[in-house]
């Protein structure tokens with residue numbers, strides 16, 4: 105197609121959409137364009153674009169219905185898509201057109217799009233993975249649908265008040281979000297609590313009926329997940345999020361009249377808040393209700409849809425696959441079994457066969473405190489019918505287990521607790537880890553006793569990230585650089601990225617790469633200057649005036665704050681560098697800017713103390729004239745998808761230093777490498793596979809104890825951090841500095857630092873000293889950082905390594921992960937939107953214009 109025709113088409117469509125924007129401003133928002141607030145313009149722009157994709161959305165759904173394809177339903181308590189408008193525009197290839205539309209409306213597109221708050225309906229890795237997978241499923245045209253909850257408040261906003269993390273609610277719905285279509289007719293009713301009555305189904309199996317129960321109505325909000333395509337033939341899948349907020353029926357007037365004002369509103373507020381805990385099971389009643397809400401509403405919806413297409417239930421096991429994202433939706437196992445027995449007269453054995461064929465479970469963590477357990481009594485009270493099914497399943501299962509000892513270790517119910525991972529494993533067709541090492545640990549340690557019973561059930565699918573979001577959309581300069589070299593096929597086929605290796609050793613290409621990185625560093629610094637604040641002790645925002653040297657190494661660690669991720673080890677390293685520089689300003693070969701971002705769970709004291717420490721380091725070091733611009737420490741408040749989009753393109757060193765065996769996979773590691781950062785990392789999670797893919801030669805900064813070594817130390821109980829501290833003067837100096845007044849200025853600060861020292865040297869709160877082996881790996885980390893400095897002094901060599909690293913990332917696209925799930929776990933095939941159906945629906949739409 106000639107460019108002038110293309111231009112003309114873009115112009116025509118832009119004119120059309122600009123008219124639509126005008127239309128929505130007037131008819132939905134009641135504004136003349138010149139009166140409209142920018143946020144209203146954002147809304148109108150979104151409505152206009154949403155309308156553009158409706159035909160493909162309807163047509164995709166119809167294509168899947170009519171082809172009677174097997175489909176997968178992804179159940180997740182968390183999603184972290186970030187901003188919808190930017191993502192959708194990017195996948196529609198509509199950036200230029202939207203700029204033109206905004207221009208026609210006298211606004212600047214970027215500044216309008218940036219008014220959209222992030223959809224932060226998740227904590228971290230697990231939620232973001234769900235969003236990457238959803239995007240890849242749509243782009244690869246798989247018949248897939250996501251289910252989740254539409255929390256009124258997503259992940260809390262983090263502020264640092266004089267270095268202390270404060271949490272404020274994330275009010276992403278302050279203004280209506282145009283992307284979630286409210287579907288009242290798809291509402292589902294959930295039944296909780298109540299009394300049970302024994303009955304028999306038509307096959308004479310015992311079932312329970314419920315009386316005097318609580319009812320909650322969940323309303324569906326559908327978000328389009330737009331597959332990337334340059335043509336008009338893109339698939340659009342659905343992400344359906346349930347909300348109890350909008351349904352007036354959930355208000356319990358009787359309770360209110362009896363003066364129980366809080367209890368009266370309990371069910372209207374069920375989807376109010378995302379539980380802000382990552383890797384920590386809190387066992388709260390509302391959380392259990394939320395989990396059941398997701399499961400019950402989604403299952404009813406899935407079964408209704410199945411009936412609508414097939415008018416019978418017997419094909420269910422053939423046509424439906426359900427993937428559960430960690431154990432949070434595990435009640436699906438009990439509920440599906442129950443529904444089949446109660447409503448469709450299945451025997452327990454028949455129902456069980458269907459359930460365990462349909463459901464599969466992805467595990468995302470081996471941390472013991474993150475393995476969900478529910479108190480049996482709580483479960484029985486809130487979900488008596490499901491509790492009964494769990495008992496039946498458990499009895500049936502235990503009959504297969506040979507010894508009393510194994511029965512004890514494998515039982516779903518144990519010491520009055522219901523172990524959700526056990527229920528998930530027993531009720532699943534496949535159980536997968538999210539990286540090779542993680543899969544191995546699941547089989548050999550965490551769930552080893554299940555292995556003899558289910559030798560073929562355990563597997564792994566290495567995580568991936570969508571290059572369309574994390575390169576194409578968020579790093580346009582690097583994307584252009586890549587496309588100039590190898591064409592643009594990499595956007596939908598990431599195996600193409602290998603071709604970058606052909607250019608890695610070309611000095612002219614290296615120069616270009618360095619120039620792109622430099623521009624992204626400048627962009628990040630501008631972003632920090634204009635968008636990043638800190639707060640004083642009274643919560644007043646203040647600008648952080650730290651000047652950042654653009655020729656310094658941008659050393660980045662961005663992720664949830666957790667002891668096992670070892671931000672504290674990185675902080676101790678900063679202290680070591682600081683002392684080196686004080687002793688001899690020339691001791692370091694390069695300037696370095698350490699950039700840290702991440703949230704701590706609200707009740708996680710140690711994690712909050714780690715944030716506090718990083719803040720204190722910055723406060724002292726960044727303003728120490730003796731150090732000048734050689735070392736800076738920046739903590740960026742309120743890490744989010746949007747912040748990540750600014751930080752990642754500018755990163756040069758990716759810090760991935762979790763205790764070996766603890767990080768299931770990591771996905772930030774992949775994003776950073778795709779964007780040309782080199783990794784300093786441990787042999788953990790996907791780091792290992794990334795190193796193998798890149799090759800040891802170009803992955804020079806791997807360090808630290810391997811998992812076997814740490815297991816041995818643990819088994820022999822032979823790790824004594826205090827001895828290491830006393831033996832190694834550099835470690836001692838760094839740890840002592842936490843509490844000797846070098847960085848603290850008040851007794852509160854001192855107390856917070858004492859807590860950290862204690863956790864390292866003696867152990868606190870009943871935990872072992874330094875249980876994540878930070879002091880054990882610290883000297884190796886310090887030495888490896890010297891190697892980093894050396895390589896950084898040779899910018900062309902550094903660029904060469906970066907290009908080889910990018911070239912090695914081909915298998916870490918979520919397209920690859922999704923394909924593996926589709927082929928090995930779900931056995932589903934792509935279904936491109938049917939051109940005939942699309943034509944028909946488009947015609948029908950045109951009649952409305």
Ligand code: 26W
Nearest residue numbers: 229230382383384468474767768769770771
């Ligand atoms: C019950 C509370 C709770 C909430 C969330 C427990 C556990 C979680 C998640 C499983 C924590 C999580 O996000 N895990 C991360 O999942 C990513 C995607 O697979 C991995 O890349 C990370 O390594 C893993 O920590």
